[in-house]
Amino acid sequence: MVMEKVDLNLVYKRPESLATATTHYCPGCTHGTAHRLVAEVLDEMGVREKTIGVAPVGCSVFAYDYFNHDYVEAAHGRAPAMATGIKRVRPENTVYAYQGDGDLASIGMAEIVHAAIRGENITVIFVNNAIYGMTGGQMAPTTLPGMKTTSSPNGRDVEDAGYPIRMSEMLATIDGASYVVRRSLHNPANIRKAKKAIRKAFEVQERGLGFSIVELLSSCPTNWKLTPVQALNFIEEQMVPYFPLEDFKVMPEVKAIRV
Amino acid sequence: MALKGTIEVDPMHCKGCSLCVEACPQNVIALDMEQLTPKGYHPAHLIAEGCTGCVICAIVCPDAAITVYREAKKKKTR
């Protein structure tokens, strides 16, 4: 008699570079997705044991509890400076800064620009959800025109608060930047592309090719007052038109990297 | 015929956000309204046959709560 035996292959499991701790992020918040992608990349590159992460101030202030590698907590906006200090004295380690839009584009504007100017051999993961989550939903430098937040209750008035800043476009003008791209986390296809970009960014560091940053359009369901699914649609329909998903700076040596 | 797959959802990590429900191309995931995780969420679970182990749910899951399996090709044994 012929018997049929069915084996199950493991196709995907939680990456080792993620700690077992449950995150405090809201349901559907794409910080979790970004964390997961970074962890997957660190696993695939086999660099977990030499990685040092720098956590920002913002919703991801406890990022150090969510990853399974050494982590330090920076003052608000100063992660690129802290990462510089670490990488300069420990160039053999993999050092990355993980930042939100207030941390990177508001209070930390000088630090990110100058880390790029100096071409620091670090990787920056920039989570852009156009709002300040941790402090309860205030306007961010990347908040869209007309977007209502607790500090722009009638919608962002560009006459008063100016236009949102496109960080990737700006950083790409800096000679010291080697890899500056914007991706999005709003659907599986874009998440796959985001992961590739994150992998490339860490390869830039691994190969000593300079400063890399991946801007990730992300959601904030709670402060956008949308469901998680609606929030992803908001990214696609409202944010992507303003923050195009492109490669803004790719040095020739970086172009040659195949991931 | 598509390979069969299956998923395990970790109740400690699932926050019932529904992104996997929305993303599943086979529409075989839903939130289990009869269950609550220890954190008080309705966890995602398979509600029908048809999972192909495509991993898309795990790709969208912000909490890395999903483990995905796929059947190997069937073996015949005597």
Added chain:
Amino acid sequence: MAKELLKGNEAFAEAAVRAGLEGFFGYPITPSTEFLEYMAKRMPSVGRAFVQAESEVAAINMVYGAACAGKRTMTATSSPGLSLMGEALSYIAGTEVPAVVANVMRGGPGLGNIAPSQGDYNQMVKGGGHGDYFPIVLAPASVQEAIDYITLAFDLADKYRSLVFVAVDGNLGQMMEPAELPPMRELPEKPPEWAAYGAKDREPNRLSSIYIDAPEEEVANVRFVKQWIEIEKNEVIYKEYDLDDAEIAVISFGVAGRVCSSAVRVAREEGIKVGLFRPITLAPFPKKEIAELSKRVRRILVVEMNSGMMLEDVKQAVAGRAPIEFYGRMGGMTPFPDEILDEIRRVDQSDEEIADGMERIEWLERLEERIERGE
């Protein structure tokens, strides 16, 4: 090693390199800039890290990073730059990582000027940043002392996982004196086990000053206070000159202390029984020693280049046992030995009680007269 003529800031910088400094991060600000410029040449020459940061804010955060990575690190700045560093100083203390900050004090407040002062005493001794923490503050008065105490600063920083200030003033930074540098230390083979250097074969190290639950924060705060009590017990440093039979004690630190020692020497020649007590650790402050001293002397004269900051710590230690007079120059003015000599002579002749606060009022009268005379 033989003595050579060494110039202030450069000698201090070299001392730091020899003490095993592996990361210097700074921003130019007069009168500390020579530190930065010396480090710009020296650190790369020994294969170590140097960055001119975009601001003092960035510089101190680079120091914070390198400190978390378990490497000896420092910055050098001057008063306005120190103000910018406040937040990160608090983070460094709260995260319990070692770091050394040299502050070359200048006239202020505000932008002030680039002339020497001691106006940052309170700022450093009280921490420089927010919250409950206790940095060690060392105040050298000569090029040799600065070399010795910068070296000690790194050892103390590591020993206690603490922030250590070295308070220099513009005079000292620019002085050229015979001094001896220590030999070059070997760098440690292994990082400290608490540091962030890669979680190989161990659980990850997570360095943060966050204790989101107040009860847990309080446990940390208790630890900080207990450690400070240990430091107070073990690390007080001071120097005494001619105090054995003194009737008058001059108490002064740094370059002001040095000027006082000249005046004290001349006063002794005139037969005045005066001596000098010079704190070297401004924190931990030599409270016990000054308390003992106040039992033996008739009168005390505090001399500082500020409006009377160490004065308050002296008052507390003396606790009314002896009258305390005050003489200060501010805004970048350095007192001359003859001014102090005048003061010592005046104090020697005086035996009135001084009500709290009158020491300043009377000093201001005398100071304004001096200023009027163009002194």
